[in-house]
Amino acid sequence: MSKLPSIKPLENVSLVDKVEARLLKFIKENNLKAGDSVPKEMEFAESLGVSRTVVREAFLRLRTLGIIESKKHRGMIITNPDIMNNFERMLDPTLLGSDTLKNLFELRLILEMGMADFLFQHKTEKDMQELEEIVTLEEETSYNKNAFSLDKEIAFHGKLYEMSKNDILKKFQDLLLPVFEYVHLNDPNLNDYEYSSGQFVTHRMLMDNLKVGTPDTFRVAMHRHLEPHFDKIFNKKIK
Amino acid sequence: MSKLPSIKPLENVSLVDKVEARLLKFIKENNLKAGDSVPKEMEFAESLGVSRTVVREAFLRLRTLGIIESKKHRGMIITNPDIMNNFERMLDPTLLGSDTLKNLFELRLILEMGMADFLFQHKTEKDMQELEEIVTLEEETSYNKNAFSLDKEIAFHGKLYEMSKNDILKKFQDLLLPVFEYVHLNDPNLNDYEYSSGQFVTHRMLMDNLKVGTPDTFRVAMHRHLEPHFDKIFNKKIK
CATH class of the missing domain: 1.10.10.10 (Winged helix-like DNA-binding domain superfamily/Winged helix DNA-binding domain)
Incomplete structure (x- = not known):
């Protein structure tokens, strides 16, 4: 040696x-x-x-x-x-440049579109009950159901990351706040978004899909739910 | 101060x-x-x-x-x-534990299922030509088209990461080798995998889908292409 x-x-x-x-x-x-x-x-x-x-x-x-x-x-x-611990130390949102935030926001869309199989594979009764509580609380406290509320978005989508049972994705939960804030800061008029046609997919509809649907139906619903974000990223019909 | x-x-x-x-x-x-x-x-x-x-x-x-x-x-x-540079320094495959490799492999499946919208949005003529070359070379040098070949897998899937035009995903290309090796080491009989029914989705079919399909059709094709890996991760019908 x-x-x-x-x-x-x-x-x-x-x-x-x-x-x-x-x-x-x-x-x-x-x-x-x-x-x-x-x-x-x-x-x-x-x-x-x-x-x-x-x-x-x-x-x-x-x-x-x-x-x-x-x-x-x-x-x-x-x-x-411990790659995730190191990742975490670097990810103070105030330190991240706007390019990194955009990349992370795109990554968020990719992960949420891609995680369906893992949600269906690993979901438990307890998970679904907690998701139900999150959605119910959201509905009870929202006047306008289409309105974008930062804390409710994080509660619902963060729970999905947790349900994936993948440690890397679970760590990504910690990134949700800066990544969601990025959306908010850059597009305060997100609530004015008009869907191309048909109905908005709410958190409850996503949850029901997770109960009785398949990974394929869930992906279609999730894509619809995320449509305003995709359109924003791709610079389509932003008002 | x-x-x-x-x-x-x-x-x-x-x-x-x-x-x-x-x-x-x-x-x-x-x-x-x-x-x-x-x-x-x-x-x-x-x-x-x-x-x-x-x-x-x-x-x-x-x-x-x-x-x-x-x-x-x-x-x-x-x-x-530079979070990606730091990430890279830590990601010597020999240093990663098997839990981390499993998490990364799952992440790979999630990313490839989720990246479709970005591929369709950002694909260029040049990208598609390069993909065509990769697929053609693969076909010319393969005796058994269903056989799992590490370097050809990396060439094709690595190109898709690059086409996403997302810096974080591009960095993930560097991780492909250890992550694919993980599959190989843990399941040397992957070539014996029998599809549940119907036809295997080849790299050429994925490429054609990227040419004339939509993100939705691509996701269905990609899921089919990755079926052996999903089944392996979820411990389904492993021989």
Whole structure:
């Protein structure tokens, strides 16, 4: 382990970026897995011909990303990075640029169109009861049923993410607020949207579809429900 | 700026984790945006009653995550974190646990079911030509058209991600390899899969659907194409 045979010395400049990339490459090429030990700072410093300070900073980065951790008496070992935790730390809405928000909003539409099979597969009695409560509360407190209400949107759609039983999607719930706010800020007149024809698909209708429909019927209903958002994203008939 | 009024001293233990959380909270509460300056290490150290070393390490983490960066003559400023770049650094397949791979595989199915509207909206002549080339090459080099070939799957489905014109989905292309390998490793007999009834939907049929169909017809075709994977995930009729 102490010769690091698959890693070659850097040319000259010892940027932490380069060393970090080398460390990641080393882990990959040596097929290191969670629990495996990582060679010591000093060995990397010698092999790469850079100072220990630089290697230490690169190690610190990998620790920050949760790729390695220090264990007593064992030095540094590889871990399974908690990608969702890291994702969360970065996702303060005030820090996200408008391009990222637009991408996330599109992702939201894609996920909600695509998650139907998982909802039908994993739905439980308890889930459906909670969804019923969310929809009933919404109806009791809404004067205008077509009106866009941020907190009610998040309650209903957030519950769907949770019902997918997929950890990545569940984390996406935390993103719902900034993503919904993006809609609100950019299109305050969403309530004036006129559907191309026929009836609006409400949260209750989506819920009933989830009770007695199929993934195919649910996708059609969801697309109808999301129509104003799709049209907005695609710049169609925005008033 | 030097009094940090909205941030209270920590009780006693000065863990870097706590300081990092405080820094993130400070950024959020003060509604700091990309380009805004961050108070100096020393000011935080004094306000929080911890050593500068601890604050420096917490700052380093935020730099690693791309939340702050140092500018000449300006000290630390807030940046728009490049969430996709960070995501990428963590996503070495050898580092991912099997739970994460399963979640990512499910996410793949959800994204490909959900991206139809974006494919129809953004497809270009050039895209369709490239897709045609991918499909033709695949047909010319395949003896058994139903056989699962890792590189051809990635070429075709990767192109679809690219055609979505969504940066987050494009990055997901990079994840395709480990995610497809996950399928392969866990179900080497995928080629023996028997469709419930009727015909297999090939890549060419999906492409033709993208040419002359609608998002709705494409979703039905894609679901059929992905049927073996859905059945595998849901533990249905696996041989």
